[in-house]
Amino acid sequence: MYWTRRSRLTGIAYLTPALLFVLAFTAYPLARMVWMSFHKWSLITPPSWVGLDNYRRAFADDQFWVSFGFTLKYTAIITPILIVGGYLLALLCSRGSPLRRLTRTTVFIPVVIGLGVSSLLWYWLFSTDFGLINRALMDLGVISKPVLWLGVDADVSMLAIIASVTWKVIGFGMILFFVSIQAIPTEIHEASLVDGASWWQRVTRVVLPLTLRTVLVVTLVSVIGSLLAFDQFYIMTAGQPQNETATSVFYVYLNSFPYLRLGYGAALSMILALTILAFTVVQLLLTRRSHA
């Protein structure tokens, strides 16, 4: 009993720093945000209790739902690109050769650049008057006049942003898939070769099923990241044209800070957080099923 109690105290002692961190940087901010969502607060005036008014307003706010719809559309388009693209790259680079190692490194390098920096880089690459992309396309004769990539047509802007984000993050999925593929025992590959399986059959019937859990995890991370997209849209389009590329988080930011409606922004954040939680639960259930 003495040892059990001592073990327990030792365990708590080891956990305490992590617990304090979570309390300070997760639990407290979350509780504070819930509190804010029930108040009207401009930051420069004292907060006042408004109950559920912010939530009622959110559900009647057309722009929030337009932004939410756009965010879902963006997520639905970019997620397959990142998963399929990352997986194909991992397959292509899974064998150990200097060229393949170089390719893995090259594809992974943009991952370590901050998303803000990457977005700024691509903003200037897509610039109508000063960007290299238009210059290159015109010099190659592909286009006769500059393309208005950002802020004029919502779909063109979204595709340009998807290109920039894909360049930046596809290496992350590639590396995780690569590790997962490498973890498959060699004997299984050899057995499938002995059975006469083609490359495609090995990929679809051996590699993919054995790496399915990683695929689901990477999909979950990608979906959450896309639902929380902000930096790239703030920097590259500022929600233009006419709010058609304003994502949910962008709209939360707008209300919270420039419009000085922290309480309303907190309510929007709560709705978004609960939506993402729902997605996560579904994803985890799928993951558990695949493991079984």
Place this chain on the structure above:
Amino acid sequence: MGMDLIYAPQFEDAQQLVDLTDRISAWPELKTASKGHMTVATFENRLYGVPLYADVSALFYNKDLFKQAGLDPEKPPTSLAEVRTYADKITALGGDIKGYYLPGNCAGCNIFTVGPLMWASGAKIEAAGPGDEPLVGDGVKQVLQWTRDMVKSGNVHEGDRTENGETFHLQFGSGKVGMMGTGNFNITLARQQNPKMDFGIALLPGMAPNSSASFIGGDLVVVPKGSDRVDDAVNFMKFLLSDEVQVEVYAKALNLTTRSDMVENKYFEAEPLVQDVAKALTVGRTPYTLTFFEQINSPQGPWLKMLQRAYYTDDNLDTVIADAKAAMKTIANQ
């Protein structure tokens, strides 16, 4: 502290700034201080600050392109109809040359340079507060029609549509624009960018001949609530408004003086362009509203949406204005 003057009313209403009325209202320097600055530094007849820095908008025009187009470089346009006529001739030069510039994706650039066209045409733009009416006067529709016509007639580059303010200050100095609304800051920038370009400055005109207006922007010196050094701050304000600082600090660096009676000085006399742009202080104004960002400056706000619909669509302008009016009133009434 220094703060963007446009947001001062919001902070004054929230009682976040120290009331300085009893300390400074009798200063003689304030009689000639920038009207725009003093308007926003005042809330419910109480005074909260003095001018720190002044920006004004004006019409910059490329004299080289004027000559090439057969226009008199010493006679800038005095009405929007003349701007259109001159722009047509400059655009006809061909190549990458256009007669005018309209920033299509920048709310702040437009209130700075298109807003004065409406003011000069007798219109009012912003809703000051709850119950106030925005976008009043025929000038709103007339100017929107004029801008739509400028775009349709090919007098602006197609790429202007993506301008969100990031490269606004580089456009005039490129030498490819005949005329454009921009600020006093562009005198130095244009010279650095294009030293050989000969250019002039005039006031932003309205629909009627010889009508003009300008946007007075910049910063105020204010004192945050709770400050322990109000006396020191007030002394500094007095220092800023003194004759010596106005001339030997502001004017010497070719910044606008914040007192209109100090515009005649030896430094400005040596720089005619600065003298020309300083005239804008006399016809300038600063919008006064408690919700400037949300109504006007926000990329998602009704002001930019209205302008984009006017510039780039065929939507009925009465509907465009009515929609913007309703949105601005909703914001002001919150």
